Amino acid sequence: MTKNKILNKVKMPFCQGCGHGIIVRSIAKAMEQLGYTNHDTVIVSDIGCSGLVDPLFDTHSIHGLHGRAPALGVGVSLGLDNPNKKVIVIQGDGGVTIGLQHVLEAARRNIDITLVVMNNLLYGMTGGQISGLSTQKFKEQRHFEVDVPPFDIVKLAHASGAAFSARATSIKTYTEVLKDAIEVNGFSIVEFSSLCTSYAFKKLDELQEVFEEAEVYRNERIPVRAHHKERKSLLDNLQIIEKEFDSKIEKRVGLVLAGSAGGGVQSAAKLLATTGMFSGLHSTMKGEYPVTVGTGFSIAEVILSTTPVKYTGLETPDAVIVVSDDGWNKIKGNIQENSTIILDNSLKNEETESLKNKVVYGDFNRAAGKRGAALAALSYWIKDTGMMDIEALKKSVSSHKYSKVLLEAIEAGLNILT
Template structure:
């Protein structure tokens, strides 16, 4: 292990006044520090809910997952790391434990070497105080809930499934010591900590005694679960490496937003742009956004091109906006600034105050976005148009993609200056 370093950051706790989650977070930190772990020795995994707000509080490696799925992510990290000097800590609330109960049972069954901390405030705190699968009957009566189903006992369920150590702790003065024991136990350990929700539950910890399950400690003497090691070829081995072949005129960073409709090749055009930038000696990131329906509605992609390494892939103020359909335009038009270079298809606004081109007319529905990209690359001179053609030459759609790139040369030279419209009384 490295020299002990503070596990917590200096970030202010985001919880409501009086919330018990702060006590739980500090107890986890103290337990790790007392055991000699450095911040770099720990992988902290969380999911959705009030307990999912912990990421910025820990100076450790952090992973944030879907609601209830943090134990599954923790299992993957622990089995992949397979290092007794490192520690995987998973944090979730009683809501997350309810939603992802099967993941807890699987981690218990396999006795994976990690510690799961279930912070139980008896309800879904982030969404208004609804009952969870760990809400006791007494608490449901107190809240006048019509949920008459018996609650889960997650401590017993973990034990029966094979967890090496499972415990419920209600007394906050014992949190740190019990967590240390759990973290020191080889195999899977589950610690359920009682927490106070002052917004939807009780106002004082002393009032919770009539609504919580009694403390309990259960152990199984089992070997640590391991993953079967096998020799296999890396998935990265056959990836095509993009070596620099062209020169770029970019000296800093340019953020490009490409917007259109689902099925219009928006994401493909963005990927081609990013790869062409890499061929031109630049660093590049690309990410997409589209509705869950996938086949209908908008499709938007963000591409960052930079001479220097890119440490953050977010794009708040795009330098360039390329919009080829109204679906995409409606999604991104509020993001443009006075400094943004805006290119739109003429069908969006033939007489608007932006530079308008016939991208759809020359590129077609599936080639309009790439046509817009090619036009901007050619017009701006950020790198040679040949870089785009080089990217697509081995594609099974090479002919249609090259046609879309070449179509940029056919666009009419009708230019409008970008003058933001103002509301006048």
């Protein structure tokens, strides 16, 4: 039933004297005063003492992992995409420490959630260990971590772009600060000082000094909402290729093309594959190149076949075409004895001369430039073997955005003398 009552009539589960109950009641009061109903409210809870809150709220709730509630809340808020629904994320200082990145990311994106941090300065459920938000004064009492200041999550969130960030240290201000936070359209965070009665009180002399000062910061920003855009099918962009030429390939031909990254090797190989398709063949293509762009080797394997190609491995390529040092150095250890080797003239040396394979040299780089050499070599190979119609290759490049340059490389390849 929809109602403007946010809390259940459940006894607070917290230790005697713990401030968490007051924060929970303040959240409910703020929401009720702002007119939210229980069905407008989603509580996202974390792990730890702050994670006991679900049954207290008579609202929607989702209870996840330690430290991840702000990220889960971001997903819920973007997924709901409904400004009338309010996502309240509740976590402790331990949760903030584990998932600091999630808080900063939500703030940076200014996602419409309110993050309530119940800072009791420690991990209460596991025995009172310090967290990343434990203050210096508090830690000094425990005789370790000298001069390791706490994260100021309020300032961090503000610096990351949060629309609203505040720390509340006086119970009297809780509801009003929360109302300010909840009313903000975007990411808001309120850190509450809620000292642990079980593990902190007895070890502290001066209560007032252990928390940071109350503060409020704002960034004037528009919240990031989920964006939706209907798009057309990826398959609609694919070129439909029909057989227009004949080929002399009887079964299956495999070819390796090797050169330098940025040398047009991958695009030449793809053009060869589609050339095969224009010739009524089935084709596959796969590439290998380093993770860097425009540096090092670039290798592509193409298989052309009269029947659909299942296994795409290429143990013994019919032809290996290499147009640069980078390409040669990468594949020279893997040359099979039956392959025909087509090399750029620049690769003529003792090593290549000692190959037992059939080796052909051509001046591909000089004729077509570094970027055209791979395609020129393919053009030469097609003409030399007569396996396919050179017009099929021209057809293949005709719809390419750089077709003019590519056609020049093809022509250069046709005129190569070996």
